[in-house]
Amino acid sequence: MVAEHQDPRELLVASRVRRLEGGEPPHRDPALTPVRRGYYRSAGVDLTVSEHHRLRVYATADARQGDLVFTHASAADLWGCPQLRPELAQVHVTQPGRARRTTAGVVVHRAAIPDAHVVERGGLLVASREWTAVQVAATQRLPNVLLPLDFLVAAIVRETGRSQGEVVDGLVALITPRMKGCARAERHLRLADARSGSAGESLSRGQMVLLGIPRPALQVGFPRGDRPGEDIVDFDWPDRRVFGEFDGVGKYVEPELTGGRSAGEVLWAEKERENRIRRYRPQGARWGWADAMSRPRLARILAAVGIRPDPKLSR
Numbered sequence: 001m002v003a004e005h006q007d008p009r010e011l012l013v014a015s016r017v018r019r020l021e022g023g024e025p026p027h028r029d030p031a032l033t034p035v036r037r038g039y040y041r042s043a044g045v046d047l048t049v050s051e052h053h054r055l056r057v058y059a060t061a062d063a064r065q066g067d068l069v070f071t072h073a074s075a076a077d078l079w080g081c082p083q084l085r086p087e088l089a090q091v092h093v094t095q096p097g098r099a100r101r102t103t104a105g106v107v108v109h110r111a112a113i114p115d116a117h118v119v120e121r122g123g124l125l126v127a128s129r130e131w132t133a134v135q136v137a138a139t140q141r142l143p144n145v146l147l148p149l150d151f152l153v154a155a156i157v158r159e160t161g162r163s164q165g166e167v168v169d170g171l172v173a174l175i176t177p178r179m180k181g182c183a184r185a186e187r188h189l190r191l192a193d194a195r196s197g198s199a200g201e202s203l204s205r206g207q208m209v210l211l212g213i214p215r216p217a218l219q220v221g222f223p224r225g226d227r228p229g230e231d232i233v234d235f236d237w238p239d240r241r242v243f244g245e246f247d248g249v250g251k252y253v254e255p256e257l258t259g260g261r262s263a264g265e266v267l268w269a270e271k272e273r274e275n276r277i278r279r280y281r282p283q284g285a286r287w288g289w290a291d292a293m294s295r296p297r298l299a300r301i302l303a304a305v306g307i308r309p310d311p312k313l314s315r
Contacts, residue, residue, distance in 0.1 A: 009058045009062075009123075011041045011042060011045060011055060012035065012039055012040070012041060012055060012058060012059055012062070013026050013032055013039070013041065014026075014038060014039055014059075015027070015039070015040075026040040027040075035052075035055050035056055035059050036056050036059050036060065036063070036091075036104060036105055037063075037104045037105075038059075038063060039055075039056075039059035039063070049085050049088055050077055050083075053074070053077055053091070054077065054078070056091050056105065057077075057078065057091055057124065058124075060091045060093070060106055061123075061124055063104075064093075067125060068093045068095070068124075069093060069094050069095070069118055069125045069127060070091070070092065070093055070124055070126050070127070071093060071094040071109060071126075071127040071131070071132065072092035072094075072107075072109065072127075072132070072135045072136060072139055073087045073088060073090075073092055073136065073139075073140070073148075074088075074091050075092070075126050075127040075131075075132040075135070076132055076136050076148040078121055078122065078124065078126050079121075079126070079129055079132060079151075079152065079155070080151070081147065081148035081151045081152060082147045082148065082151060082199035082202070083144070083147055083148055084144050084147065084203075087140060087144060087148075090102065090105050090106065090107050091105060091106045091107070092106075092107045092109065093106060093107070093108055093109070094108075094109040094110070094111050094113055094127070095108055095109075095110065096110065096112050097110040113131060114131075116128075117130060117131035117174075129152050129155055129156055129159075130156065130170070130171055130174060131174065132148075132152060133149060133152040133153065133156075133171050133189065133192075134171055134175055134179075134185055134189070136148050136149060136152070136188075137149060137171075137181075137184070137185040137188040137189045137192075138175075138179060138181035138182065138184055138185035138188075139180075139181060141184075142188070142191075142206045142207075142210050143203055143204075143205075143206025143207045143209070143295075144203070144206065145188050145206065146188075146191060146192065146193075146196070146202040146203065146205055147199045147202045147203060147206075149188060149191070149192035150192055150193055150194065150196040150202040151202075152192075153167055153168065153171075153189075153192045153193070153194045154194035154195075154196070156171075157194045164193070164194045167194075168189055168190065168192060171189050172186050172189055172190075191205075191206075191209060193205070193218055195218040195219045196218060197218075197219060197234055197246075200246040200288075200289055200292055201218075201234050201235075203292045203293070204235075204246050204287070204292045204298065205218075205235075207292060207295050207298050208298075209313075211295060211298070211302075211309050212309035212310050212311065212312075212313035213299075213302060213307060213308075213309055213310070213313070214237060214310055214313065216235035216236055216237050216244065217235070217236040217237075217238065218234065218235065218236075219233075219234065220232065220233050220236035220238075220243075221233075222276070222277055222279075222280045222281075224276055226276070231273050231276050231277050233245060233277060233281070233284075236281070240283075240306055240307060241280075241281050241282055241283065242281060242283045242284065242285070242306060242307055243277060243281040243285075244284065244285045244286075244287075244302070244305075244307075245284065245285070245286045246286075246287060246288070246292065247288050283305040284305065285301050285302055285305045285307070286301075287301050
């Protein structure tokens with residue numbers, strides 16, 4: 001991974017720079033691996049999907065040497081949105097013009113972006129959070145689309161102090177009738193929820209929409225009873241008296257989440273917490289990433305506690 005203090009552009013090696021310096025061509029250097037046409041990086045540095053994508057973004061900006069505006073999934077990544085791997089397969093930019101085209105791993109979208117929605121971020125021109133949310137909502141599909149949308153809506157709520165409803169209404173107002181995917185954009189934006197606690201919860205909710213599962217309440221608290229405070233559940237179906245929890249492995253092993261406790265101590269505390277919750281919701285379901293990635297598996301887990309698709313909601 002890139003060191004926290006390191007500028008990712010320091011990892012890039014451009015073929016043209018090597019030629020000017022009289023060095024060995026990068027494609028012949030076994031210590032380097034390609035990033036995109038004409039750009040390489042150290043083969044000894046393990047990068048996350050997001051870090052590799054950002055290197056490709058910086059390489060694209062350097063190669064094109066123009067006023068590129070990074071948009072869609074690339075802008076979402078630059079804003080720190082969680083996304084699944086397929087959404088970062090290409091670099092996305094937007095420029096005025098007529099026909100969309102793809103070249104050297106770069107998708108060029110043809111549209112005009114209002115000046116107010118082009119911002120500078122990390123030395124790059126990037127679509128604003130608001131414009132990025134609209135683009136992502138129009139172009140990505142369920143279940144993946146809720147990962148970046150929940151994140152962006154939550155960030156805008158925090159930044160502006162507006163309610164979620166006001167933020168979503170403002171985003172919908174940015175959709176123009178001529179925008180490709182305008183109906184899909186509004187539908188997805190109306191599904192976004194700033195209360196989502198994690199990418200796994202957002203993915204799970206996207207799967208529930210596709211399954212036609214009744215929409216749950218999110219981040220619902222129940223009085224502990226033993227002392228002041230509440231136990232918060234990720235999903236709640238109050239009419240069914242059922243709660244749901246997305247369980248990532250990190251809850252049990254990552255130091256910043258365990259608070260210095262052993263995995264056994266965390267597990268026991270979680271068991272006691274669940275016992276308290278069951279005073280209010282007798283039935284509960286738990287699932288992890290593998291379950292959330294598989295619609296049939298998640299459907300079976302929810303059906304086991306009585307949460308089944310509503311034919312009127314199925315998409």
